[in-house]
Amino acid sequence: MPKPAAPEIMLRTLLRQVPYLTETDVGNFTALWQRRVGLGRGDFLIQAGQVEHNLYFVGSGLLRIYYPTQAEEICVGFGYANNLLCSFPSFVANRPSDYCIQALRRCELLALTRADFQQFVESNERFARFWRAELERVLVGRIEREIDLLLPEPERRLDRLLKRSPHIFQLVPKKYIASYLRMTPETLSRLR
Amino acid sequence: MPKPAAPEIMLRTLLRQVPYLTETDVGNFTALWQRRVGLGRGDFLIQAGQVEHNLYFVGSGLLRIYYPTQAEEICVGFGYANNLLCSFPSFVANRPSDYCIQALRRCELLALTRADFQQFVESNERFARFWRAELERVLVGRIEREIDLLLPEPERRLDRLLKRSPHIFQLVPKKYIASYLRMTPETLSRLR
DNA sequence: GCTAACTCTTGATTTCAATCAAGGTTTGCC
DNA sequence: GGCAAACCTTGATTGAAATCAAGAGTTAGC
Numbered sequence: 001m002p003k004p005a006a007p008e009i010m011l012r013t014l015l016r017q018v019p020y021l022t023e024t025d026v027g028n029f030t031a032l033w034q035r036r037v038g039l040g041r042g043d044f045l046i047q048a049g050q051v052e053h054n055l056y057f058v059g060s061g062l063l064r065i066y067y068p069t070q071a072e073e074i075c076v077g078f079g080y081a082n083n084l085l086c087s088f089p090s091f092v093a094n095r096p097s098d099y100c101i102q103a104l105r106r107c108e109l110l111a112l113t114r115a116d117f118q119q120f121v122e123s124n125e126r127f128a129r130f131w132r133a134e135l136e137r138v139l140v141g142r143i144e145r146e147i148d149l150l151l152p153e154p155e156r157r158l159d160r161l162l163k164r165s166p167h168i169f170q171l172v173p174k175k176y177i178a179s180y181l182r183m184t185p186e187t188l189s190r191l192r
Numbered sequence: 193m194p195k196p197a198a199p200e201i202m203l204r205t206l207l208r209q210v211p212y213l214t215e216t217d218v219g220n221f222t223a224l225w226q227r228r229v230g231l232g233r234g235d236f237l238i239q240a241g242q243v244e245h246n247l248y249f250v251g252s253g254l255l256r257i258y259y260p261t262q263a264e265e266i267c268v269g270f271g272y273a274n275n276l277l278c279s280f281p282s283f284v285a286n287r288p289s290d291y292c293i294q295a296l297r298r299c300e301l302l303a304l305t306r307a308d309f310q311q312f313v314e315s316n317e318r319f320a321r322f323w324r325a326e327l328e329r330v331l332v333g334r335i336e337r338e339i340d341l342l343l344p345e346p347e348r349r350l351d352r353l354l355k356r357s358p359h360i361f362q363l364v365p366k367k368y369i370a371s372y373l374r375m376t377p378e379t380l381s382r383l384r
Numbered sequence: 385g386c387t388a389a390c391t392c393t394t395g396a397t398t399t400c401a402a403t404c405a406a407g408g409t410t411t412g413c414c
Numbered sequence: 415g416g417c418a419a420a421c422c423t424t425g426a427t428t429g430a431a432a433t434c435a436a437g438a439g440t441t442a443g444c
Contacts, residue, residue, distance in 0.1 A: 397435100
């Protein structure tokens with residue numbers, strides 16, 4: 001296996017794929033991601049009630065985003081290597097998070113503050129366009145995910161996830177996938 | 193009851209609330225909404241398989257957005273007066289819609305083509321900011337809706353909708369609300 | 385205003401996923 | 415490498431919501 005590239009390199013490489021961002025844009029933006037965050041298994045990136053002040057880039061590791069209720073913890077998403085991650089409603093509205101984000105294994109992240117991020121978006125028209133496209137992409141993903149959750153049959157929900165994100169079955173412990181699919185680990189196990 | 197204002201007036205009035213849009217921005221934008229669409233009860237604004245070329249503004253009436261499956265029609269949202277409406281994934285990605293949008297009663301809409309819309313967003317930085325803020329707002333709404341759907345108890349799902357959107361219980365036939373809440377009309381009825 | 389279609393409610397029964405329980409396996413950590 | 419904790423699977427039972435069914439109430443359209 002190749003040694004994973006440093007997260008900064010990977011972030012820069014990914015941004016260079018965006019055709020309308022200039023090399024200067026990419027350089028200026030990646031320069032803002034100064035803070036490195038390391039997490040061990042079980043550590044929290046954010047707990048419910050805290051305000052999310054940062055956007056993160058996952059260099060390596062795996063995290064889960066969950067909504068804690070009195071009865072249970074409902075898994076609503078995962079953080080993978082080479083993806084952005086934050087408690088989004090808290091980040092954009094600057095209000096306490098309803099969600100917890102927890103490392104499921106050792107993780108390495110880069111962090112960028114909301115203030116730096118917002119200032120950059122406001123000051124760079126091309127980057128604003130990039131962010132708009134990202135928002136649209138994520139929103140479309142959420143809308144598709146809504147269908148997954150509305151299907152009454154556990155089997156159809158599983159089918160859709162298998163089609164859309166087969167890789168998570170290799171990465172993520174089944175019990176979290178079960179929660180994400182709104183079923184018990186037993187039900188998921190029996191469907192396989 | 194006051195006679196409802198013409199949809200153009202209402203659209204203009206709403207946009208004027210946005211502090212960073214100038215009067216000229218508002219005027220230029222509303223001028224693009226030329227086409228009026230009238231629908232009768234049961235008519236379709238779009239059917240699954242068609243590509244959504246328009247963004248709509250609902251002047252009056254009520255519509256449902258649903259995902260048709262072989263077994264059933266799953267309701268994923270509603271269109272109300274004074275709101276924007278479209279089959280979003282189809283509209284932004286220019287691909288066939290997975291959804292149908294149907295009038296539940298007589299409706300009056302304004303339409304704007306994707307081309308006109310995109311061109312305006314690209315050409316007006318203030319408006320691009322407005323659209324970005326809209327995307328963030330809608331995305332946060334979707335994320336909250338996801339929790340609603342993940343709650344295993346029908347009662348808790350109903351509770352959350354009652355808190356978030358009590359008005360829909362006055363506007364929308366219960367059977368569609370039941371589908372939206374992932375339960376049968378019988379279950380919804382018994383919970384009340 | 386009348387009629388027909390649609391809607392909502394209530395009751396009886398069935399079904400399927402949750403729960404409870406236990407054994408075997410894998411993973412993480414010292 | 416070995417131990418402990420976490421994880422996955424399988425089986426038996428339970429329970430809550432779906433389904434089936436019927437009747438009352440409401441709405442839309444002529």
